[in-house]
Amino acid sequence: MRIVTAGEIAATLSYPALVEALADAFRADFTVPLRHHHPIPQAGGEPEAMLLLMPAWTPPGEGSYVGTKIVSVYPGNGTRSLPAIYGSYLLSNGQTGAPLAILDGTTLTVWRTACASALASRFLSRKDASHMVMVGAGALAPHLIQAHAAVRPIRQAAIWNRSRDKAHALVEGLQGLVPNVRLTVTTDLQAAVEEADIVSCATISAKPLIHGGWLKDGAHLDLVGGYTPAMREADDAAVTRASLFIDTRTGALKEAGDIVDPIRRGVVTEAAVKADLFELCRGRHAGRTSEQEVTLFKSVGTALEDLAAAMLVWRSLPV
Structure with a gap:
């Protein structure tokens, strides 16, 4: 062995x-x-x-x-x-x-998680998406930036983290790995999100960090961090504004706080989830339907x- x-x-x-x-x-x-x-x-x-x-x-x-x-x-x-x-x-x-x-x-795990988000992004983000915001600077963050840049023409990535030192360390660690991407650190999350084509979150936050009113028309929101029903990375306004997609129905509809919590409280119903990765990859749903559509992908991972x-x-x- x-x-x-x-x-x-x-x-x-x-x-x-x-x-x-x-x-x-x-x-x-x-x-x-x-x-x-x-x-x-x-x-x-x-x-x-x-x-x-x-x-x-x-x-x-x-x-x-x-x-x-x-x-x-x-x-x-x-x-x-x-x-x-x-x-x-x-x-x-x-x-x-x-x-x-x-x-x-x-x-x-970090490789497959990042690439699952990139796979979803091929269906859900705009093909011309060039501006990304990375929320969180942990082990997943460098892989998410590189994976999204592998499927979309990312030219700028702004990094927000509660610890600014960790955000700067992430920028330094990525030097040379994404040569066509301008990496910056931001302390103004709202302003960064308002400009972004893709917002990727990899945190363990229990309270929403991303507000739906911040997302511009055509934005794609990639939620990766929350892995229990008690965790939220985006607020109800983001969930109700966006077209909702998940990695698997068996996982996300039981474990993903960003989906489970709004459904439990009647903010949305299960019918609001348009497709999972099985349905997207098998051509049962086309994914994004317009340039103005706001999309949300929630990942909890699958074996x-x-x-x-x-x-x-x-x-x-x-x-």
Whole structure:
């Protein structure tokens, strides 16, 4: 069995290739059981941690795979200067169950999450989208900027974060990686959002950061951070103004606070969700319908994305 490190994953993957692999996976007949959630109480008033088990497998036959991701989410790790998310991914032969590799799950997760947003953006953002705002400067942020820039002609990306130092560190870390993109740090979130074609959020905020009245006509809002019903990155005005899209109905309609909370309170109904990535990738919904339409994509993640990414890494590794 092979151990695949974070560095090997980064050296093997590219954003365009992974976006295509995800599109293929959403068109295929993968089996994706509902993921397991196990809350883990924390001492000293820290936020509750979570253990996630995420299995998936391809149709049976030669060249089939089974994969499981094990993830721990510890929101309190920020005070320890540690990542909030750790994970490992076990990829096995689908015919025999024999383990093939253990991949760095943390790296696999940020890559597939960013590329899922980029895949959605191909359907939902304007084709001429050139101005992006990145809300949050954590581990996902650099990947989201690069992934969106891989599918749209991004020329400017403004970064907002509660810690301005982290925002500047993100700009420095991206130097040379997105050579055609002008990277800036902003302290005025409203002004930045009002100018943006794409607004991408990757935070663990419990209160809305993005207001619907800030979004200009034709904007695309990409909500990635909130992973429980108690988290909100956008307000009700954004949800009611935008055409709503999600990654999966089984996940987002149960876990995504930006969708679940407004539905629970009667602000919108489930019928307001126009399509998920399965329906978009299979041509059952066209996505954006006009240049003026405001679109919102809410992602909570799915084991299908992890398996597709792990398979792409495995098939691309040098022998």
